[in-house]
Every structure is written in structure tokens, then in C-alpha cells.
Amino acid sequence: MILFLLNYPKFGYMMLKKLFDSLNIVSAFKVMGSTSEKKAVLRSLAATQLLVQISTIPVALTIPTVKDFFETDLITASWTVIIRLLILSSTVLLFARLGQKHGYAPIFIGGAILITVASGLAAVSPDIYFLILFNGFIGLGAAMITATANPILTATFAPNERGKAYSIPIIAARVGTLMGMIAFGPLLEFSSWRFVFLTGLPIGLWCLWNVRGLVKFDYLKPDKSKTVSINYFTAFLFSSMIIALVVSLNASGWFRNASSGINTLWSDLSNGVDLASMNLQIPIILCFIGLTICFIIFQRNDETPFFRFSYFKERPGFSMAVFSDFVFHMSMMSTVVLIPILVQEGRGYGPLVASWVLVPGQSLGLFVPILAGFIFDKNDPPWLRPGSLLLIVLGIGSLAIFSNMVPVWGIALLLMIAFLGTHAFQAASNANVMNNLEEDSAFASGTLEMDRQLGHTIGSTISATVMALALPAASVLEKLRLESLTEYQNIYREGFSTATSIVIFTMLSGAIVAGIQSGLFKSLRAGTLRKLP
Numbered sequence: 001m002i003l004f005l006l007n008y009p010k011f012g013y014m015m016l017k018k019l020f021d022s023l024n025i026v027s028a029f030k031v032m033g034s035t036s037e038k039k040a041v042l043r044s045l046a047a048t049q050l051l052v053q054i055s056t057i058p059v060a061l062t063i064p065t066v067k068d069f070f071e072t073d074l075i076t077a078s079w080t081v082i083i084r085l086l087i088l089s090s091t092v093l094l095f096a097r098l099g100q101k102h103g104y105a106p107i108f109i110g111g112a113i114l115i116t117v118a119s120g121l122a123a124v125s126p127d128i129y130f131l132i133l134f135n136g137f138i139g140l141g142a143a144m145i146t147a148t149a150n151p152i153l154t155a156t157f158a159p160n161e162r163g164k165a166y167s168i169p170i171i172a173a174r175v176g177t178l179m180g181m182i183a184f185g186p187l188l189e190f191s192s193w194r195f196v197f198l199t200g201l202p203i204g205l206w207c208l209w210n211v212r213g214l215v216k217f218d219y220l221k222p223d224k225s226k227t228v229s230i231n232y233f234t235a236f237l238f239s240s241m242i243i244a245l246v247v248s249l250n251a252s253g254w255f256r257n258a259s260s261g262i263n264t265l266w267s268d269l270s271n272g273v274d275l276a277s278m279n280l281q282i283p284i285i286l287c288f289i290g291l292t293i294c295f296i297i298f299q300r301n302d303e304t305p306f307f308r309f310s311y312f313k314e315r316p317g318f319s320m321a322v323f324s325d326f327v328f329h330m331s332m333m334s335t336v337v338l339i340p341i342l343v344q345e346g347r348g349y350g351p352l353v354a355s356w357v358l359v360p361g362q363s364l365g366l367f368v369p370i371l372a373g374f375i376f377d378k379n380d381p382p383w384l385r386p387g388s389l390l391l392i393v394l395g396i397g398s399l400a401i402f403s404n405m406v407p408v409w410g411i412a413l414l415l416m417i418a419f420l421g422t423h424a425f426q427a428a429s430n431a432n433v434m435n436n437l438e439e440d441s442a443f444a445s446g447t448l449e450m451d452r453q454l455g456h457t458i459g460s461t462i463s464a465t466v467m468a469l470a471l472p473a474a475s476v477l478e479k480l481r482l483e484s485l486t487e488y489q490n491i492y493r494e495g496f497s498t499a500t501s502i503v504i505f506t507m508l509s510g511a512i513v514a515g516i517q518s519g520l521f522k523s524l525r526a527g528t529l530r531k532l533p
Contacts, residue, residue, distance in 0.1 A: 040213050041156045042165065046172035047210040048112055048145045053176025055115050055138050055200045059084055062193045069193060070128040079132045082246075084139035089453035090242040091140065093307065093446030094235050095147035100442035101228035103221045104148040104155075105214040111144025112207050119200025138200075143449075150445035154434050155219055162431035163376030167369035170427050174365030181355050181362065229304040237295040238306055242450070244288035249457055308443055318436040318444070320517035322451055324385065325429045327510030329455030330462070331392055331503055332422060338463050338499055339415065342403055346492040349408060360412045361419030368423035376428040382520035384428050389511035391421025393504050400500040404493055459503075466499040 059080050067077035099107040118137035125131035149169065157165045184196050214220060222228070299305045312319040343349050343357055375384055395418025403411060430448065437444040515521055 037217055037219075038156055040217075041152060042168050044108075044211040044214055045149055045153060045169040047207040048108070048149065049169040049173040050176045051112060051115055051200065051203055051207045052142045052145055053173045054180065054203050055119050055142070056084070059135055059138070062188060062196055065188050065193045066128065066131065070131075072128050076128055076132075080128075080135045083132050083136040084142070085453060085457060086243050086246055087136050087139035088143045088146070089246055089450055089457070090239040092143045092147045092449040092453070093443075094230075094239060095144050096151070096442040096446030096449075097228070097230050097235070097306070099148040099151060101222060101230060104152050105217065105220040107144050108148040108152060109208070109211050109214060111141040111148070112204065112211055114138075114141030114144065116141075116201060116204025116208060119197055119204060123194045123197040123201070146449040147446055150430070150434055150448060151441040152214070152220060154438065154441045154445075159431075159435050159438070160377045162434060163373035163380075163427050164370070165373070166427040166430045167373035170369045170423075170430075171366055174362055174369075174423070177362050177365070178359060181359050231298075231302050231304065231306055234295060234298050234302055234306045237291060237298060241288060241291040241295050242454075244284055244291055245454075246457055248284040248288055308440070311437060311440070311443065315436060317517055318433070320513050321429070321433045321436050322447060324389070324510045324514040324517070325433060325448065326451045326455045327506055327513075328389065328392075328422075328425055328429060329452045330459030331396070331418075331507050331510075332456065332459070335396070335415075335418065335503075338467065338496055338503075339399075339411075341467060341492060342399070342496045343408065343411065346403070346490075346496055347408060347411075353408065357408065357412045358415065361415040361422075364416060364419050365423045368420060369427045372424040373427040373431070376431055380428075380432075380518070382515070382518040385425055385432065385518060386511040386515035386520055388421040388425035388428070389507055389514060391424065392418045393421075393507045393511065395419070395421065396500050396507070397504050400497040400504075403496065404490075462502060462506075463499050466502050467495050 063077050063080060066080065067073070070077070095107055095111075115138050118134045118141060122131055122134035122138065125134060153162065153165055153169075187196055295307075299307065312322075339357060340355075343353060372384065372388070375381065395414060395416070398414045398417060399411065402414065406414065433448050434441060434444050
């Protein structure tokens with residue numbers, strides 16, 4: 001069916017149009033722009049998500065090129081990725097609270113300004129250390145945007161509109177992903193890495209033109225009737241704790257180039273983990289434990305705790321929604337890490353093919369979030385989120401079983417099953433998390449975005465680690481590559497199957513929790529499932 005639609009795109013378009021018309025989706029989305037505030041917010045969120053995505057992809061794809069250009073080592077060049085992850089994951093909750101205190105619009109717009117300026121400066125970096133510094137500012141700007149985008153959307157749209165509303169910025173992010181996958185590879189190969197970073201400048205200026213009007217909306221200004229107190233010392237401890245956690249996960253070098261998933265990670269993995277990196281990792285883990293203890297002690301004596309653990313106890317729906325979302329983001333980055341291994345090392349194709357294999361599945365993100373958001377808002381059926389996670393399991397599991405039997409375009413088709421679940425889950429999940437803690441949207445937003453970044457980090461680390469353990473020593477692999485290419489590729493394909501098994505079991509746990517939270521199992525026992533009217 002998927003192959004037929006790819007061969008006859010006009011027929012596929014007509015089918016989608018008929019489906020959207022029959023469900024009255026077009027009319028439903030017209031209501032989303034019924035006021036000037038809703039139009040401005042959707043336009044602003046879409047523009048900033050595109051900017052964040054465009055400013056993120058080049059950081060990952062340029063690592064090998066930047067390493068060669070500045071004649072530096074892989075570890076140093078990889079910090080252009082790690083620094084962004086560190087800054088974003090450790091400050092997003094703080095910026096959510098600052099938005100609650102000083103107004104979401106100024107923080108949101110400030111993030112767009114920071115990414116725009118930092119992207120331009122990164123393009124003219126004189127050395128690798130300046131490039132790392134400016135990437136850190138890009139991460140800071142991304143944290144300011146993502147921390148405040150969710151409360152802005154929550155304040156603008158009613159609970160039964162948020163699934164549809166979330167689909168708009170998600171689609172914009174997918175557009176950014178596709179632009180990066182299609183354009184940045186050839187740009188790096190035939191031009192300069194500086195032009196890749198420079199794309200953030202004109203897109204950022206266009207983004208600023210779209211977000212400028214948010215400052216005039218009174219409902220996005222701080223509520224003067226409420227006093228928001230922030231203990232900056234505990235906030236600093238919390239950020240330091242997150243940084244120590246992320247660094248400890250990356251200290252062994254397993255994640256040095258995981259976000260790009262292109263050339264150099266696999267040679268690092270097959271070389272194993274040396275004692276020096278383990279000696280670095282153990283003190284950082286101890287530092288993380290110490291900071292966590294200090295944070296808990298100081299926060300217990302704080303009347304306005306920075307991180308409200310009580311929400312997870314008092315709101316089981318919120319905690320289960322966060323867990324399912326965390327598992328989902330683990331799977332996303334696991335796919336980015338594992339698929340290039342399969343295509344390059346297991347099938348013998350180059351990096352361009354490895355990145356373009358992901359394009360058909362990512363293209364589903366141009367319309368599936370709209371449909372999923374509409375279904376969620378219509379009556380939030382209990383099968384939507386757990387079913388989406390099971391689709392990811394089915395897609396990744398099919399790859400593990402059939403990847404040796406299909407041509408490379410078959411891998412892209414099997415991936416579309418997993419990506420169908422990915423794009424169906426995200427809008428519904430975001431809306432579900434925010435709806436379960438509507439009275440404290442700043443905390444819900446900060447937790448949601450921190451959950452996403454940590455999910456990416458841990459998913460990358462677990463996938464890379466399992467893959468490394470499934471491979472023989474580097475010397476053995478190199479000998480096999482020279483003597484028997486077929487056997488060499490089979491080892492990587494077997495390693496891929498082993499690593500995906502971990503992803504599958506993890507995703508199943510997320511699907512079960514999502515099913516419990518949504519009441520799916522109660523509906524099954526009762527023999528009734530809510531259906532679309």
C-alpha cells in the first residue's frame with residue numbers, strides 16, 4: 001500500500017484530502033485561527049520550532065567536517081553537540097520558571113534573538129573553541145524557546161484544542177528536519193560548513209518578524225496577583241546535577257558523535273572503552289550523586305521548591321504521561337543512532353544514503369500530527385498513544401527481522417511504520433502532559449522538555465552501548481572487513497538486531513504505562529473502546 005502511494009502521489013493526495021474532509025479536519029483547523037492571538041501564537045510557535053530544528057541539525061552533521069577543517073580531534077569537535085545538550089537540558093526548567101515570573105513572551109523572543117545571533121557568529125568562528133562557545137549559546141536560546149512555548153500554547157488554546165495546536169509546531173520541526181537531511185549533506189560535501197550555520201541567520205530574522213507581536217498580549221505577561229519565588233541557589237544545584245548526569249553518560253565516549261550517526265561513532269565503539277575514560281566517568285557519577293543529595297537537602301527546607309517531586313506522587317496521570325513521553329524520546333534517538341549503523345556498516349552504503357533513508361518516514365510528519373492531534377482533541381481515544389508506541393515497536397521489530405532480506409529502499413519503507421507511530425504520538429503526548437498539570441504549566445513545560453533531552457541522551461547511550469557490546473574487538477572487525485566483507489556486514493546486522501531488542505522492550509513498557517493511564521485496559525475488559533463519531 002505504501003509503495004503504491006509512493007508511485008502514485010496524486011492518488012495518495014486525493015485519498016488524504018478525502019480523509020481530512022470526511023473527518024471535518026479542515027473546518028476544525030480553521031477554528032484554530034479564529035482570533036488574532038491564536039493566529040499569532042501558531043505562527044510564532046511554527047517559526048521558532050523551524051529555527052530550533054535548523055539550528056540543531058547542522059551541529060550534528062558538521063562534526064566530521066569541522067574536525068578536519070580545524071585539524072582537531074573527534075572528542076573536541078563532538079563538544080559542538082554535547083555543549084548544546086548540556087545547556088538545553090540543564091536550564092530549560094529554570095527558563096520555564098523565569099517565564100512564569102517575568103512573562104513568557106520576553107523569554108521566548110529572547111531565545112529567538114539569541115539563536116539568530118549565535119548562528120551568525122558560529123558561521124564565522126575563527127577556531128573550534130569559539131564554535132563550541134557559540135553552539136552553547138544556541139542551546140541556551142533553544143532552552144528559552146522550548147521552556148516557554150508550551151505555556152504559551154496552553155494559555156492560548158483550550159484543552160480540547162491543544163492536540164491540533166501542537167501538531168502545527170511539530171510539523172514545522174519536521175520541515176526543518178527534512179530541510180536539513182536533504183540540503184545540508186550536499187552543502188557540506190560541495191561547499192563549506194560555514195554556510196550550513198549561516199542558514200540560521202536569515203531564518204532567525206524571519207522568525208523574529210513573526211514573533212514580535214507576542215509582547216502585546218496581556219495574558220502572556222506575568223500575573224501580578226501571584227508571587228513567583230525562585231531560589232536561584234537550588235536552581236543552580238539542579239542545573240549542575242543535570243549537567244553531571246549528562247556528562248557521566250557521555251564521559252566514556254559512547255555518545256561522542258551519536259547525534260550525527262554518520263562515520264566516526266562506530267570506530268569509537270568497536271575500540272571499546274578504555275580505562276582512562278572509566279576513571280573519568282566514576283568521579284563524575286559520584287559528583288552527580290553528591291549534587292543530587294545536596295539538592296534534595298536544600299530543597300526540603302525551601303517553602304517554594306524548585307522541582308516539585310510531590311506532583312509525581314499526587315498526580316499519577318502526570319507521572320505516567322511523563323514516563324511514556326520519556327520512553328518515546330529514547331526510541332527517537334535510538335533510531336537516529338542505529339539506522340546509520342545498519343545502512344553504512346551493515347549494508348555498505350555511504351552517509352548520504354544513510355541520511356536519506358530517513359527522509360520518507362520523516363515526510364509522514366508533514367500530515368500525520370494533524371490527524372493525530374485532531375483525533376486526540378475529538379475524544380482522546382484510549383488506544384491512540386499506546387497504539388502509536390506499538391507501531392514504533394512493530395516498525396523497529398520488522399527492521400530487526402527483515403533488514404537482511406530487503407533492499408535499502410525496503411529499509412526506508414519499514415522505517416515508515418515506526419515513523420507513523422512517532423508522528424502520531426508526539427502531539428497527543430505533549431497535549432496530554434500539559435493537560436494533566438494545567439495549573440502549573442511552567443513546571444509541566446520544563447519537565448516535558450527536560451524529559452525530551454534526557455530521553456535523547458539515555459536512548460543514544462543505551463543503543464550505542466548495546467551495539468558496542470554486541471561487536472567483537474576492533475582488530476577482529478578490521479580483519480573481517482579486509483578478508484570477508486559479507487561476514488563483516490553480517491556482524492553489524494546481528495549487532496543491530498541485538499540493540500533493537502532493547503529498544504523494543506523499553507517501548508513496550510512505555511506502551512503499557514500509556515495504556516494504563518489512558519484507561520485502555522479497562523475499556524478492553526469492558527468490551528468498549530471509544531471510537532471517533
